[in-house]
Amino acid sequence: MTTRRLESVRDEIGKCVRCAACQAGCPTYESAFSETMSARGRLRLAQAVLDGRIGLTKRVSGDFFECLACMSCSSSCPSNVDIMKIVMVTRAEAVASGADGRLLRFINRHLLPYHARLNILAKLVGVAALFYKLAPGFLTRHLPYTQGIAKRATPDFLGRSLRSRLYGAVNPDHAPPSTGRTKRVAYFSGCMTDLAFPGTGTSVVDTLNRAGAEVVFPNEQVCCGAPAWFGGDMETARELAESNVKTFDALDVDSIVISCATCGSVLSGVYPELLDNSAEAKRVADKIVDFQWLVVKLGVEKIYETIKNPGRKIRVTYHDPCHLKRGMGVYREPREILRNTPGVEFVEMENADRCCGGPGAFSLTHYDAAMEYGRLKAEAIVDSGAETVVTSCPSCQLQLDDALRKFGSDIPVAHIADMIAAAGERQTGSGGQIAVSEKE
Numbered sequence: 001m002t003t004r005r006l007e008s009v010r011d012e013i014g015k016c017v018r019c020a021a022c023q024a025g026c027p028t029y030e031s032a033f034s035e036t037m038s039a040r041g042r043l044r045l046a047q048a049v050l051d052g053r054i055g056l057t058k059r060v061s062g063d064f065f066e067c068l069a070c071m072s073c074s075s076s077c078p079s080n081v082d083i084m085k086i087v088m089v090t091r092a093e094a095v096a097s098g099a100d101g102r103l104l105r106f107i108n109r110h111l112l113p114y115h116a117r118l119n120i121l122a123k124l125v126g127v128a129a130l131f132y133k134l135a136p137g138f139l140t141r142h143l144p145y146t147q148g149i150a151k152r153a154t155p156d157f158l159g160r161s162l163r164s165r166l167y168g169a170v171n172p173d174h175a176p177p178s179t180g181r182t183k184r185v186a187y188f189s190g191c192m193t194d195l196a197f198p199g200t201g202t203s204v205v206d207t208l209n210r211a212g213a214e215v216v217f218p219n220e221q222v223c224c225g226a227p228a229w230f231g232g233d234m235e236t237a238r239e240l241a242e243s244n245v246k247t248f249d250a251l252d253v254d255s256i257v258i259s260c261a262t263c264g265s266v267l268s269g270v271y272p273e274l275l276d277n278s279a280e281a282k283r284v285a286d287k288i289v290d291f292q293w294l295v296v297k298l299g300v301e302k303i304y305e306t307i308k309n310p311g312r313k314i315r316v317t318y319h320d321p322c323h324l325k326r327g328m329g330v331y332r333e334p335r336e337i338l339r340n341t342p343g344v345e346f347v348e349m350e351n352a353d354r355c356c357g358g359p360g361a362f363s364l365t366h367y368d369a370a371m372e373y374g375r376l377k378a379e380a381i382v383d384s385g386a387e388t389v390v391t392s393c394p395s396c397q398l399q400l401d402d403a404l405r406k407f408g409s410d411i412p413v414a415h416i417a418d419m420i421a422a423a424g425e426r427q428t429g430s431g432g433q434i435a436v437s438e439k440e
């Protein structure tokens with residue numbers, strides 16, 4: 001078996017001094033208490049494959065696919081080992097050798113680059129979810145592989161996509177039209193916001209407009225490639241990166257705003273490496289900013305300046321998406337927004353930055369394990385005394401919502417952009433509630 005891909009990270013693996021600092025806080029290690037479910041153990045497995053002592057079998061690659069990519073190990077590693085790169089390259093090796101991930105690769109290759117196909121799939125999932133609610137046994141009896149998906153809470157995929165709301169009859173090039181604002185930014189929404197949480201996307205645009213930024217939404221944007229990258233399909237990830245870099249590098253904008261933590265960490269942290277550190281990829285990566293970071297930079301007070309009487313305070317807590325805190329270094333900004341939001345009392349939960357267990361396809365392929373991580377997060381939310389939990393990643397939103405309901409809580413979950421928009425609506429008397437899971 002060839003180990004060409006793994007050879008490229010041999011030196012990186014060699015940087016590990018086996019200190020085990022990465023074990024504390026690793027959700028998979030703490031759950032399984034098994035060495036090969038920690039970063040150190042995974043690195044030793046990769047070394048053993050490289051040395052030919054073991055093969056990259058489905059059993060071995062499974063330990064790499066169970067990594068949540070939460071980056072907790074990366075932030076505690078004293079040797080600065082690029083653990084995520086080693087895990088992803090090992091996954092790619094497993095996919096290329098046929099040991100694992102072939103179905104995901106097939107799905108990635110034939111869906112991710114095509115927005116129209118993703119849109120159709122979203123509608124089919126929406127119809128299936130509706131059907132499942134009406135006849136729960138039918139689907140899983142006749143399509144056994146839907147069992148994992150059927151257990152999971154699904155968002156409303158049946159509404160209009162974000163791009164059809166922002167882009168269309170009013171302005172065929174970009175939306176919304178220029179209104180003489182001082183800063184010009186592009187919005188990269190990501191597929192989940194586009195197809196499952198379009199209301200969050202419009203909240204992002206409205207908030208940035210209120211804070212003084214003109215927002216353009218290039219219709220040519222495609223999936224960031226995270227599912228392919230995390231699924232070990234480097235070729236598809238590279239194709240998607242090339243397409244997005246071409247689209248966004250051509251725009252005359254100050255920044256490129258993201259409201260999905262995973263998209264942001266891939267666009268800023270993975271694209272340059274995927275595209276051989278090309279000047280275009282670096283230019284795009286350097287412009288990536290998180291929505292909350294930009295709101296704070298533009299001035300939180302601007303978006304709330306008309307609110308005089310916010311009414312009863314609601315206790316709100318915040319969940320840090322792994323890829324936002326450890327991937328992009330953004331964690332102070334959401335707290336600053338929450339502390340400045342009229343009508344909100346911010347309360348911190350225990351282990352706010354612990355992975356919720358819901359990254360990407362993991363919660364579909366390993367649903368029961370994902371729910372075990374979700375249970376710990378749900379307990380922390382309930383213990384905080386919060387009436388609402390907000391976050392800044394659609395995948396975390398789904399997972400938190402599912403985990404809270406599964407463990408008997410009715411605490412609503414919202415994207416922080418929806419909370420900001422709801423605070424504004426409460427003032428105008430249009431009935432906005434912070435305690436909503438999605439503003440529509």
Ligand code: SF4
Nearest residue numbers: 016017019020022077
């Ligand atoms: S913390 Fe870093 S150096 Fe220490 S065992 Fe883990 S990967 Fe190796």
Ligand code: SF4
Nearest residue numbers: 026067068070071073
């Ligand atoms: S990324 Fe998270 S789950 Fe994976 S090895 Fe590191 S700490 Fe453990």
